[in-house]
Amino acid sequence: MRFTKLVAAAVLGVGLCFSQAMAKEMNVGFVYVSPIGDAGWSYAHDMGRQALEKMDGVTTSYVEAVAEGPDSERVMLNMARKGYDVIFATSFGYMDPMLKVAKQFPETIFMHCSGFKTADNMGNYFGRMYQARYLSGMVAGAMTKSNTIGYVAAFPIPEVIRGINAFTLGAQAMNPDVTVRVVWTKTWYDPATEKEAAKSLLDVGADVIAQHQDSPGPQEAAQEKGVYSIGYNSDMSQFAPDAHLTAPIWNWGPFYIETIKQVQAGTWKAGSSWPGLADGIVDLSPMSDMVPKEVQDKVMAKKAAIIAGEKVFVGPIKDQKGMEKVAAGSSMSDGDMLGMTWFVQGVIGTTE
Amino acid sequence: MSAIRIVKRQEPLGWSSFFVLVAAIVLSLLLSAVILVIGGTPPVEGITVLFKGAFGSRFAFEDALLKATPIFLCSLGVALAFKLKVWNIGAEGQYALGAVGATWMALSFPNAPAWLLLPAMIAMAVAAGGVWGFIPALLRQKLKTNEIIVTLMMNYIAILFLDYLVYGIWKDPASFGFPMTAEFSEAAIVGRIGATNFSWGLVHCLFLGVLFWVFISFSRIGFEIKASGDNVRAARYAGIPYDRLVMLVMALSGALAGWAGFLEASSTVNRLQPSIMAGYGYTAIVVAWLARLNPLFIGIASFMLAGLRVGVEGLQLDLQVPAAFGGIIEGLILLTVLAGGLFSNYRMVWVRKKT
Numbered sequence: 001m002r003f004t005k006l007v008a009a010a011v012l013g014v015g016l017c018f019s020q021a022m023a024k025e026m027n028v029g030f031v032y033v034s035p036i037g038d039a040g041w042s043y044a045h046d047m048g049r050q051a052l053e054k055m056d057g058v059t060t061s062y063v064e065a066v067a068e069g070p071d072s073e074r075v076m077l078n079m080a081r082k083g084y085d086v087i088f089a090t091s092f093g094y095m096d097p098m099l100k101v102a103k104q105f106p107e108t109i110f111m112h113c114s115g116f117k118t119a120d121n122m123g124n125y126f127g128r129m130y131q132a133r134y135l136s137g138m139v140a141g142a143m144t145k146s147n148t149i150g151y152v153a154a155f156p157i158p159e160v161i162r163g164i165n166a167f168t169l170g171a172q173a174m175n176p177d178v179t180v181r182v183v184w185t186k187t188w189y190d191p192a193t194e195k196e197a198a199k200s201l202l203d204v205g206a207d208v209i210a211q212h213q214d215s216p217g218p219q220e221a222a223q224e225k226g227v228y229s230i231g232y233n234s235d236m237s238q239f240a241p242d243a244h245l246t247a248p249i250w251n252w253g254p255f256y257i258e259t260i261k262q263v264q265a266g267t268w269k270a271g272s273s274w275p276g277l278a279d280g281i282v283d284l285s286p287m288s289d290m291v292p293k294e295v296q297d298k299v300m301a302k303k304a305a306i307i308a309g310e311k312v313f314v315g316p317i318k319d320q321k322g323m324e325k326v327a328a329g330s331s332m333s334d335g336d337m338l339g340m341t342w343f344v345q346g347v348i349g350t351t352e
Numbered sequence: 353m354s355a356i357r358i359v360k361r362q363e364p365l366g367w368s369s370f371f372v373l374v375a376a377i378v379l380s381l382l383l384s385a386v387i388l389v390i391g392g393t394p395p396v397e398g399i400t401v402l403f404k405g406a407f408g409s410r411f412a413f414e415d416a417l418l419k420a421t422p423i424f425l426c427s428l429g430v431a432l433a434f435k436l437k438v439w440n441i442g443a444e445g446q447y448a449l450g451a452v453g454a455t456w457m458a459l460s461f462p463n464a465p466a467w468l469l470l471p472a473m474i475a476m477a478v479a480a481g482g483v484w485g486f487i488p489a490l491l492r493q494k495l496k497t498n499e500i501i502v503t504l505m506m507n508y509i510a511i512l513f514l515d516y517l518v519y520g521i522w523k524d525p526a527s528f529g530f531p532m533t534a535e536f537s538e539a540a541i542v543g544r545i546g547a548t549n550f551s552w553g554l555v556h557c558l559f560l561g562v563l564f565w566v567f568i569s570f571s572r573i574g575f576e577i578k579a580s581g582d583n584v585r586a587a588r589y590a591g592i593p594y595d596r597l598v599m600l601v602m603a604l605s606g607a608l609a610g611w612a613g614f615l616e617a618s619s620t621v622n623r624l625q626p627s628i629m630a631g632y633g634y635t636a637i638v639v640a641w642l643a644r645l646n647p648l649f650i651g652i653a654s655f656m657l658a659g660l661r662v663g664v665e666g667l668q669l670d671l672q673v674p675a676a677f678g679g680i681i682e683g684l685i686l687l688t689v690l691a692g693g694l695f696s697n698y699r700m701v702w703v704r705k706k707t
Binding site: 029037061062064065066067068069070071074075077078082092093116155156157158186338339352 | 405415418515528531616621625626628630666668670675
């Protein structure tokens with residue numbers, strides 16, 4: 001009898017704690033792969049976090065420069081143990097560690113950026129960056145004189161490959177003779193390596209440098225050589241004022257606020273969301289004055305069209321060998337885009 | 353006029369060197385506290401959070417031990433080579449190949465039972481890491497190449513080879529093109545001890561650490577290693593087969609790093625993916641020197657360093673101290689401890705100069 005009473009008291013106590021926790025501040029943790037001072041990927045996410053911090057009843061914190069793999073698992077475990085209610089992890093390699101942690105903490109909500117696995121308490125999200133990449137490709141294609149654009153890219157994974165393909169299609173829309181040369185750095189954040197990679201592209205005649213990297217290293221290389229550049233993640237014009245034409249950028253704030261509102265209202269459900277230009281999660285930073293007015297107009301017209309529902313990967317699209325991958329008149333499905341492992345015609349480089 | 357002269361001690365400092373070590377660590381913590389103050393963080397709270405996060409709970413303890421495992425084994429490996437004064441900077445690459453070897457077995461025999469598969473994975477990891485250590489030794493003794501350069505460059509080859517496999521032929525078809533192998537079968541995973549969160553890898557570490565100590569202290573080859581490390585010419589004169597010794601030691605050194613690669617792939621990551629390369633092979637060199645190549649101290653130092661890295665995450669989360677602070681503390685500790693070594697081997701003498 002006494003035992004049952006004890007158990008009942010304990011259950012009641014735990015219940016009370018929970019109801020109190022509901023009324024309490026909501027703790028939201030972020031795991032970043034690079035330092036937030038990178039002006040890039042993690043910086044953009046951290047801007048979103050800061051927007052969240054301004055919400056009532058929300059406290060945020062983060063751990064930066066967390067290596068993918070076992071280190072990230074430990075960081076997320078510790079957040080969950082410390083009672084964080086929602087955890088956002090913003091790099092692909094955090095997916096499996098997050099899944100492991102999510103199974104151990106069914107009460108905590110987990111959100112993974114850029115992956116594909118989900119659980120009852122783990123959703124994933126990403127933005128259709130390829131839409132903004134297409135627009136930035138249009139700018140690059142219009143501005144190149146050597147018809148060679150250099151693209152410093154991190155890892156040959158679908159996200160990056162999709163971006164390169166969209167960028168190339170955009171460039172070809174303005175200039176059919178353009179080729180895009182890709183160099184892999186195998187790192188997300190390494191300013192020196194990225195800058196060197198950009199220089200190697202300049203040496204083979206590229207006169208516009210684009211990047212899928214988290215540091216402004218490639219921008220600096222372009223600035224020093226006196227050629228144009230396309231940034232990424234955030235407006236990088238301060239690092240290369242004479243080179244920077246525009247940048248496809250992230251704007252995570254509205255998405256994070258919306259997610260937390262859903263959690264607060266109890267309507268959050270694990271799923272996959274992939275918003276795009278129309279939702280404002282990705283955008284094109286203001287174009288430099290160096291971009292002629294008529295080019296700017298064309299880009300803005302295309303942007304409006306994409307927001308209105310136009311697709312980017314519309315056939316006919318051929319791969320590097322000339323094989324038709326998307327037939328004329330049809331467009332790629334989300335599934336095909338998420339698993340893209342081949343380059344479109346006009347890209348010079350391999351996906352290995 | 354007076355001046356300080358530095359005089360070499362006849363006898364190295366015995367137990368007092370322990371106090372030098374403690375003083376060095378305290379000094380580095382004081383300096384870290386100063387940096388915390390400059391950054392606007394309350395220093396006492398900061399250091400407390402750091403230690404709590406590193407060693408203050410069972411979770412922290414488990415996490416630090418888990419992270420210490422690969423560092424310990426790699427460090428044991430490089431320490432063996434360093435005892436012979438052969439500079440193996442290649443633990444990173446040997447670790448990578450160890451992970452590759454173990455993965456090869458795990459992927460080739462997904463249906464094999466654990467009692468067969470785990471030994472096969474260890475054997476292949478040890479062989480792969482060992483060969484990667486043996487090659488630079490062979491080149492060093494036959495072609496007089498510099499082992500520092502060769503081991504360092506072979507790291508890049510090994511890591512790129514790992515990338516090639518993971519981005520290419522070993523890529524999991526179900527991974528949407530992302531670079532990782534399929535998850536290992538249950539039988540290929542070194543699990544946790546009972547209901548605890550401690551990995552069986554700890555037992556591997558204990559076993560190999562004791563083996564290392566016995567090998568160095570009591571075996572004939574262990575004696576030859578120490579003798580040759582102290583003086584190569586004397587060793588050759590005494591008839592020690594130095595060339596063969598170098599090759600053996602480098603192979604064993606690589607094998608230990610390879611074992612670390614096996615444990616990390618099997619126990620911690622459960623598959624092969626590029627992020628398995630976290631720089632443990634380089635951290636191992638720091639640890640080996642901090643511990644003066646003693647296996648027990650290597651254990652302690654790798655646990656401390658792992659704990660520090662774990663603790664810094666808590667510091668970030670609770671007080672939003674930048675990640676770079678961890679690197680700064682690590683550097684400070686290394687600097688003060690190594691500088692403290694001066695006091696163990698030398699003493700300061702005040703000299704009054706007559707004018």
